[in-house]
Amino acid sequence: MNPIQRIPLEGLFNTRDLGGIETMDGYRVRPRRLIRSGQLYHMTENDKKVLSDEYGLKSIVDFRTLDEQAEKPDPHIEGATHISNPILQTMTAGITHDEASEKMTLEEATLAMKENGVDPSFYMQKLYEDIITSDYSLKQYAQFFRILAGQEEGATLWHCSAGKDRVGMGTAMLLYTLDVDMDTIIDDYMMTAAFLKDEVELILKRLSAAITDPGQIESLRICMGVKKNYIKRVFQIMEETSGSIRQFLKDRIGLSESLADTLKALYLE
Template sequence: MKTLVNFRDIGGIKTQDGKEVVTGKLFRSGEIVKLSEADKKEFTDTYGIKTIIDFRGEQEVSERPDDSIPGVSYVNIDIMRDSKGNTASFDDLVAVKESSKEQMEKIYYDMITTESGRHGYKEFLETIVKDDEPIIFHCFAGKDRTGLGAALVLGVLGVSEDEIKRDYLKTNEQRREANAQIVAELRAKGMTEEQLEEILVMMTVDLSYLEVARDAITENYGSLEDYVYNGLGVEPSVIAKLKQLYLK
């Protein structure tokens, strides 16, 4: 889809025990805003997507609401509600005053540890097992809130860390053109090259951010399993259903 940035199926990846994540069921992307009519048709007719899960906050959703697509339900889960001024929204990313890398590390730590992050990812896992129909999840750029959501699902399904990183890093290639356009627009508004370099850091992903999330899980909860069951409070039946629906 030409007007949906950072769109991809997270299926087709092998797990460590020889199974495979099913294709055509779980998709990820950036914001679903101002899609072409052709892409809207492809969204439903080709991919059969029935549910949109939007990880953005109230202000983001209000300013740039997702397109309304006939036959597609919408769920909003504000992952970063409790991270004031540190939300991974576009406005917060470009307004950052400190090191961009330090800001991104704070974002990933908060996504794992705040109440809104834990409650949000719990609701996410519970939502994607309700129906056996294709689902798409996204945030603004489809890289941080969405990237961690994808890493969480793939990790629970038994995908190796290397494969999770491979999917995560695809964002940098798939957002290359969109990021270049953002930089060009901000340059035209008078931002310095130094400022633009920092913003470009904020608009790309880095494996060190995933490591911050992994370390936060280890330090605060123990293992990924402990995080899911104890940190998020997800019932074992949800994880069993997740594996039933998304593994083959």
Template sequence: MTPIALTSVPNLRDVGGYRTESGAKVRTGVLYRSTDLGRVADTDMPLLADLGIRTVYDLRTADEREVAPDKLPDGARAVALDVLADKGIRSIPAQMLHVIADPMIAERELGGGRAIEYFEGSYRDFVSMPSAVSSYRELFRDLAADDSTPALVHCTTGKDRTGWATAALLLLLGVSEEDVFDDYLLTNELLLPSFAGVFEKFTDAGGDPSLLEPVLGVRRQYLEVSLATMRTSFGTIEGYFSDGLGLDAERQALLRERMTAE
């Protein structure tokens, strides 16, 4: 909820601060979300270290991690959770960046609503694809442990894989769906400005910048797809955590205890 001003790590913010429907509050200083930590400037590292992060959950593919390895704060352990492993495709975000570098290729690959269809498919996969299920299971199971927090969860841009992780957790904690969507859409304010150069270059090359927005930002309908898939398959967020991820009611209660305060 609270943005943290690290110029080299856009979209970094504290997940806490929201009120739950029972009147509790999601704790601050427990879980953060961000883009990858591969480009942390030396001048920003002390600010990152001040967060006291013990665990960094990296939701990227192996290829993404190899191309841009995280720069971790001292004492933090890295946990690699490849959400998209079952896609069988090398670095999807890297492919997207290659596609949008050329307006003609971008129009062919992403025009006519194809970009939106791709992301909607990914958001369905976040709920049902085996590699996503196992990754999110480990993430939430670990967050319930005594020694895992403060923690940070990220992917490459901190908007899709990280967006579903954050949304699912906040819903389980009892945060209203309206606040969950507000948190999700905050990415457009915090992340898109960092792509100003990409938009400018694309426009100068004759491209339509509106073609990039569904790729570099987020849309309400993306998260709505995940929620619809979750409800069709499991009924409720509690059902998703228990029947989808294998985290029983006791583990869910432990997560709430760790992440909220009266």
């Protein structure tokens, strides 16, 4: 049974150590080395201490846009280096739980969906398709893997805003490269829904004061969530584009056999 558990932090709800996840050939991801997360803005001083002292955090890879980073910068954590690595050049509605952008992006997007008869699940899947076919985004994911390959000790934490879409896709590609089975990859991706459930409901409760249309609220809920078909579609596009997932990762993201072997040597035991 592959353990998928969040790190019990005070101000962060979707931060988890990938340690312990099993590969198909009997190895396990080393604990306290690979951490996925949502934004760090609300972390407490105790959270900083946990990540620094207990997890040996050395690098923070920020997948958010430059505007997102400027609006809610990562707190300083002793001993950790912040690395800006935006997966998108500009903010896109549907991929964030950031309160400052909810009304500006998600509400406008869901209203436009309703007016144009667009299903919000289809809209979200299209966002994933756009990311995995974007030369810019693929270049940024390639940089992420090079960062991981150079991290010989301590933990690397990567995050976006909610920790569900940009981080979800990057983590899925990483686990696939480490030879984790597809069911476990999807289970890890879907755990975001459980970890963020209370936060999403709190946000929707606040927004419901200004949005009285139940249909729009439901669309917002969908845009703040994850579905299996989103990440499955990403892998399907890889196969359609390059003949196999492995070949796509090699051709489009630079995950050569040599780089994959380096990642396995660093992060598996």
